[in-house]
Amino acid sequence: MTLRLCLCVVALLVGGAAAYAKDVLTIGVSQFPSSMHPNIDPEVIKSYTLSFALRPIAAFDKDGINTCMLCTALPTLQNGLVRIEDRAGGGKGMAVTVKLRDDILWGDGRPVTAADLAFTARVGRDPTSGFANTRVWGRVASVDVIDDHTAVLHLDEISTLYDRLPAILPEHLEGPVFARVAGTGDYRNQTTYNRAPTTPGLYNGPYLVTDYQPGQLVVLEPNPYWKGTKPGIRRIVLKAIGNTAALQANLLAGDVDMAPGDAPSLTIDQVLQLRKQQPDRFTYIFRPALTYEHIDLNLDNPILQDIRVRRALLLALDRNTLVERLFEGMQPVADSFVSPLDPMHADGVTSYPYDPARARALLAEAGWTPGPDGVCRNAAGARLSLSFGTTAGNRLRELQQQVLQNQWKNACIEVTIRNEPARTFFGETLKQRVFTGLAMYAWSFGISYPPRQTLATDQIPTAANNYGGTNYMDYRNPTMDAAILTAETNLDPAAQKVAWADIQRIYADDLPVLPLFFRADAYVLPKWLKGVTPTGHSDDSSLWSEFWRSE
Numbered sequence: 001m002t003l004r005l006c007l008c009v010v011a012l013l014v015g016g017a018a019a020y021a022k023d024v025l026t027i028g029v030s031q032f033p034s035s036m037h038p039n040i041d042p043e044v045i046k047s048y049t050l051s052f053a054l055r056p057i058a059a060f061d062k063d064g065i066n067t068c069m070l071c072t073a074l075p076t077l078q079n080g081l082v083r084i085e086d087r088a089g090g091g092k093g094m095a096v097t098v099k100l101r102d103d104i105l106w107g108d109g110r111p112v113t114a115a116d117l118a119f120t121a122r123v124g125r126d127p128t129s130g131f132a133n134t135r136v137w138g139r140v141a142s143v144d145v146i147d148d149h150t151a152v153l154h155l156d157e158i159s160t161l162y163d164r165l166p167a168i169l170p171e172h173l174e175g176p177v178f179a180r181v182a183g184t185g186d187y188r189n190q191t192t193y194n195r196a197p198t199t200p201g202l203y204n205g206p207y208l209v210t211d212y213q214p215g216q217l218v219v220l221e222p223n224p225y226w227k228g229t230k231p232g233i234r235r236i237v238l239k240a241i242g243n244t245a246a247l248q249a250n251l252l253a254g255d256v257d258m259a260p261g262d263a264p265s266l267t268i269d270q271v272l273q274l275r276k277q278q279p280d281r282f283t284y285i286f287r288p289a290l291t292y293e294h295i296d297l298n299l300d301n302p303i304l305q306d307i308r309v310r311r312a313l314l315l316a317l318d319r320n321t322l323v324e325r326l327f328e329g330m331q332p333v334a335d336s337f338v339s340p341l342d343p344m345h346a347d348g349v350t351s352y353p354y355d356p357a358r359a360r361a362l363l364a365e366a367g368w369t370p371g372p373d374g375v376c377r378n379a380a381g382a383r384l385s386l387s388f389g390t391t392a393g394n395r396l397r398e399l400q401q402q403v404l405q406n407q408w409k410n411a412c413i414e415v416t417i418r419n420e421p422a423r424t425f426f427g428e429t430l431k432q433r434v435f436t437g438l439a440m441y442a443w444s445f446g447i448s449y450p451p452r453q454t455l456a457t458d459q460i461p462t463a464a465n466n467y468g469g470t471n472y473m474d475y476r477n478p479t480m481d482a483a484i485l486t487a488e489t490n491l492d493p494a495a496q497k498v499a500w501a502d503i504q505r506i507y508a509d510d511l512p513v514l515p516l517f518f519r520a521d522a523y524v525l526p527k528w529l530k531g532v533t534p535t536g537h538s539d540d541s542s543l544w545s546e547f548w549r550s551e
Contacts, residue, residue, distance in 0.1 A: 022528055022550045023234035028247045028256035030394060031264040032215050032240040034427035036202075037193040038167040039120075039137070040130045042453070042470060043426055044291075044444045048263035049238055050167070051542035052220045053107075053203035057098065057117075057165030059539040060447050066163055069543070070112065070204075072099045074163055077491075082162050085154070093141065094155040096162050102149050105225040106170050107200030107208045114151035118143035119171035121153065123178055123187070130188040130466040134459070135452045135488060136161060158489050160496065164449070173201050185466045206231045206546035215423065216240055232531070232549035242393040242421060244270060251524065252278075258529065261287060261521030262444075262540045264422070267396030268327050271522035285523040286330060287534040290339045290447070293331075295388075295514040296430070296439040299474045303386065304437070308366040310511040314352040315359035316411035322403055323517050326396065334515035336504040337443060337451065341518075341536070344448045346501035349508040359411045368412070376412035385414040386437035389429065392419035397440060400516075431467045433474065442519065446538045450487040451503065455512070457481050475512035 033046035038054055057070045068074050075081035081097040104112040123129050124137020131137055141156040155162065173192050181187050192199050197212045206226045211219035220236040239256060241247040248270050250256040259266040266274075268286075275284045297304045297313075304310060319333045335351045338344055363369075368376035368384050376384035388405065390397045398419065405415050415438065420429060429435050443454060453459050457476045459469030483506065486499035507513075521534055531547040 022257075022526075024237065025233045025235070025258060025526075025529065025548070025550075026237045026239055026256050027258045027260060027263075027265075028239055028241055028250055029260070029263050029265050030240070030242055030244050030247055031391065031422040031426075032242075033218075034423055035188070035194050036197040036209070036212070037188065037191050039124065039133060039169075040188050040191075040468070041427070041431070042132045044262075044442065045264050045422075047444070047538065048260065048540045048542055049218055051205075051540040052207040052236060052545050053205045053209055053223070054167050055104075055205045055543070056167045056539075057100075058163060059543055060535070060537060061539070062533050062535045064447050064537070068101075070100055070104055070168075071165070072101055075165075076163065084158065087141075087156065092158050094158055094162055096153040096155065097146075098151050098153060098165065100149040100151075103227040104204055105227070106172075107203045107223050107225060109225050110170070110172055110201060111148070112168070112170075112204050113148045114143075114145045115148075116168045116171045117151045117153075118145055119175055119178075120168040123169065123174070126182060126187075127464070127468075128183055128185040128187070128466050129178075130185070130468045132453060132468050132470060133166060134468065135159075135450070136164060136166060158491060160488055160491060161450070164446070170201050170204075173199065185463075188466060207236065226546070229546045231546045233545075236545070244393065244395045248274070257526045259522075259524040260541070261285065261523040261534060262289070262542075264391075264394070266522065266524060267394065268331065268520060268522040269396055271524055272328055272330075274524060281527075283523075283525040283527055283529075285521075285525065285532075285534060287521045287523070287536045288341060289519050289521045289536040290342060290445040290538070291519040291521070292334060292337045292339070292443045292445065293516040293519060294334070294337070294440070294443065295516065296435075296441075296472050297512060297514065298433065298435055298437060298439075298472075299476075299512060300433075301386070301436055303384065306366050307511065308362040309368070309384075310514075311352065312359040312362040312366075312411065313408065313413065314511060314514050315355045315362070316413065317404060317407050317514075318354040319516060320354065322400065326399065326403075327517075327520075330520045331517045333517050336507050336515060337445070337454075337513070338500070338504055339445075339518045342445075342448055344497065344500040346497075346504045349504045351508070356407075356411050363412065370412045374409070374412055375414045383414060384412065385416065387418050387435065388415040388438040388440070389418045389420060389425065389435055390440040391422040391425050393421070401440065430470075430472045431461055433461055433472055435472075438514075439472065440516075444538045448500075449538075450484050450500075452484050452488065455480055455503075455507070456484050473512045475510070477506060477510060480506045480510070 031045040055069045087093045121140040124131045139155045142154045144152040207220035208223045210221045218238040222231045367378045371377040459471040461467040461469045483502040530549045
């Protein structure tokens with residue numbers, strides 16, 4: 001079944017300034033990728049950056065329709081490219097035939113082939129590779145290479161994700177690297193994407209990474225072997241400015257041309273303010289999105305293992321006032337991680353309206369009562385104190401922290417703010433689960449994509465899986481695991497809807513994460529730039545960057 005999602009765009013296209021041609025586009029972002037490998041360390045900023053240069057086999061477009069990018073036809077049961085098959089050891093699996101286009105070349109002129117697809121599947125199935133998306137590649141038991149551009153993926157189970165086909169790796173470059181380190185867990189460090197990210201053959205999109213200065217900038221220039229629409233911008237520079245106030249100053253000074261909404265950049269309150277102050281200077285676009293702002297809870301912490309404390313933490317927050325004052329109501333409060341814009345959204349899950357009295361009552365039930373300084377203590381005299389971290393330099397997140405800190409203080413909960421640069425926060429603190437309390441950031445979701453990567457027990461990052469999962473909470477619930485498995489493996493649409501409703505119900509009841517709100521992606525574009533089309537989901541606008549034009 002093809003899932004369709006219609007997201008409405010609110011575009012404020014303001015006139016006044018004369019358009020002019022320009023062949024260099026400087027994009028201001030507030031984070032920098034912790035690595036450049038497409039399958040390791042999933043990050044919004046990495047996805048946005050790589051989407052200029054590396055194409056997935058298929059992606060969802062602006063209308064929420066899954067479409068081929070490297071393939072000639074999307075595999076489906078209806079067109080015969082997907083079939084159910086018996087597994088040798090018993091049970092059912094799937095055979096998915098992928099037909100690659102014959103005009104796609106790597107940036108060194110080598111053709112993209114079925115051998116690249118087979119190699120990627122082999123790496124992805126290795127538990128030491130550090131691949132994050134094990135639900136796709138980890139289920140590929142074997143690959144039959146039929147010819148240079150045709151391969152059959154044999155899945156070891158029936159999967160609803162058979163047409164979710166991400167980026168593949170160049171075997172001629174990565175094959176020797178992986179052969180040297182396979183099984184050691186060192187592939188993530190030795191990959192060419194990290195060692196030499198400007199190597200042209202790593203990329204197959206309209207642009208190549210031609211300069212890479214860690215923590216500072218990425219330069220992209222047209223791929224001479226790209227056979228599709230010729231890119232309209234000669235050079236794209238992604239300039240990392242970790243402080244969002246400084247990023248805004250660079251935009252106003254003309255040192256930065258654009259602030260994208262689907263990458264970490266200006267915050268929505270900054271864009272709203274810019275629109276008021278500079279209504280005619282830029283093009284402003286606001287797109288409702290599936291991006292989910294939330295707070296991870298480290299469930300290894302004994303305080304947070306008590307569900308009454310977790311519920312009290314959420315009941316103590318006045319999220320409606322927060323989104324109204326900071327975002328003019330444009331970012332709705334969330335009850336779970338599934339946006340109402342997604343077809344699998346379920347109504348009727350447990351919600352937690354602002355109720356500080358109920359929060360204090362739950363804390364009392366859990367044995368926490370206010371001390372002389374207003375901070376709760378338990379019978380042993382221990383304080384109800386938690387660390388609270390996010391990405392340093394993001395002015396809006398830091399403002400959110402202060403608001404939430406004060407609201408928790410009113411409920412006798414003490415939180416201590418400990419922020420870190422994004423590279424450290426995502427690269428070490430979350431990945432290796434060294435945070436001890438609360439961690440605030442965003443998940444960027446694909447349309448109706450089951451949440452194994454973030455909520456399944458087998459996705460808890462450990463040394464054994466080379467810290468490849470993103471269940472940073474250490475959340476373990478067999479009922480949740482079973483519901484996720486059903487959403488991934490049952491092809492009956494009705495059964496999928498039931499499974500998705502169960503996932504959202506369990507999530508809202510267990511609260512391994514505190515839901516905050518769903519974002520609207522806010523773009524600030526120069527008047528001369530045309531063709532940028534926001535999608536509102538995890539397949540970034542930069543996937544269609546060859547259509548961007550200077551006018």
